[in-house]
Every structure is written in structure tokens, then in C-alpha cells.
Amino acid sequence: MMHPDTEVRFINDQIGYGVVAKKLIPRGTITWVKDDLDRVLSTTEVERMHPEMQKQVDKYSFRNNKGQLVLCWDQAKYVNHSFHANCLSSAYDFEVAVRDIQPGEQLTDDYGYLNVSEPFKAVDEGAGRDTVYPDDLLKYHEKWDRQLHEAFQDFEKVQQPLMDLVPAAVLEKVTLSLKNNEPLDSILNLYYNEK
Numbered sequence: 001m002m003h004p005d006t007e008v009r010f011i012n013d014q015i016g017y018g019v020v021a022k023k024l025i026p027r028g029t030i031t032w033v034k035d036d037l038d039r040v041l042s043t044t045e046v047e048r049m050h051p052e053m054q055k056q057v058d059k060y061s062f063r064n065n066k067g068q069l070v071l072c073w074d075q076a077k078y079v080n081h082s083f084h085a086n087c088l089s090s091a092y093d094f095e096v097a098v099r100d101i102q103p104g105e106q107l108t109d110d111y112g113y114l115n116v117s118e119p120f121k122a123v124d125e126g127a128g129r130d131t132v133y134p135d136d137l138l139k140y141h142e143k144w145d146r147q148l149h150e151a152f153q154d155f156e157k158v159q160q161p162l163m164d165l166v167p168a169a170v171l172e173k174v175t176l177s178l179k180n181n182e183p184l185d186s187i188l189n190l191y192y193n194e195k
Helices: 043-047 051-060 136-152 168-179
Strands: 006-012 016-021 030-033 039-041 061-063 069-071 087-089 094-097
Touching: 039 043, 043 051, 051 061, 051 069, 087 136, 094 136
Parallel strands: none
Antiparallel strands: 006 016, 030 094, 039 069, 061 069, 087 094
């Protein structure tokens, strides 16, 4: 489920639709959490679907670390890619804002940690990267872990409207790590090796 202070808006002809903040979303805020309505599909399930449904799954899902496809039921499926993403997925089935997200600004992910099957060219943002590769998580996990570590410094200081959707055991693990100043689980735990 996406943060309640977001909405889907048309961005432009090249990008299409995206998820935009309606209010300030501070760094450290949970912006998305996997919930019971999100569909988790095996590749076998997808292969048995009508070709039109397969296209939708291909367009709107991401691959988890087990190789399953996660199809979000709400506006989360419209979160666009950016090499300067303002949200990052944690190893705990939720994403956090890694910097303040201003009203009217798109919420973005780096698709490099979503286990894409094939490389694809993205909009040039002057980031030194112009293509998302299946192994980006192996290359950039240390950078993303640092960003997450900094964002989690604010995790307990900001309002968390999605906190109730985080499983209690997961929340306990995260808060204990923060309290004891221990490292959080690495985003590398999200990696799925297709080979």
C-alpha cells in the first residue's frame, strides 16, 4: 500500500503516469509496504494467464528475491524509475523516503533493485547511468545501504501512517536494530539470481 498522501498524476507523454506527493513526506517515512492485497505470482501462474494479462504483469510487477512477481493492487504500480530515486526498498518488504519528498514531486524507485530480467534504457538524468541492468543490485547495494541507513535515522521521529501494516516481528527487528545502533539488513537481500 502506498502512503496515503500520494496520488496518481499524468507526468508527460514520455513517462506517462506517476505517483506524486500531495503533502511533504519527510525522510525516513514508509512510502510503501507490501500488504495482503498485493498479488505474489509464480512464473508458472503468469505463464498460464491470457497474453494480455501477462503484458500487464510484465509492465506493473517487480520480482522479489524468490523470483516471484509482486503485482501491487494500488497506485504503487505507477511508481516510476529514477537513477536519483527518493524512495528505496528495504530488506523488510517496505520502502522508505531517503530524502524529503516535496508536495507535487514524484515518488521514484531505482528499478535496479527490482530484479529486472532484461536491461533497459532509461531517461537520461545525467547520473552517469543510462541503463538499468539485472545485476545493478550487486553493483550498487552498498550505496543504497548507506542511503537507507541515513534515512532510518529519522524512522522513529516522523509520522508513519503505514506502520500498522508492517508485521510486528519485522517492526520489532527494525526498532531493535535502531535502538542498539546495529546495522539493518542489507538491500542486497532483495537480489534474485535467475541463473
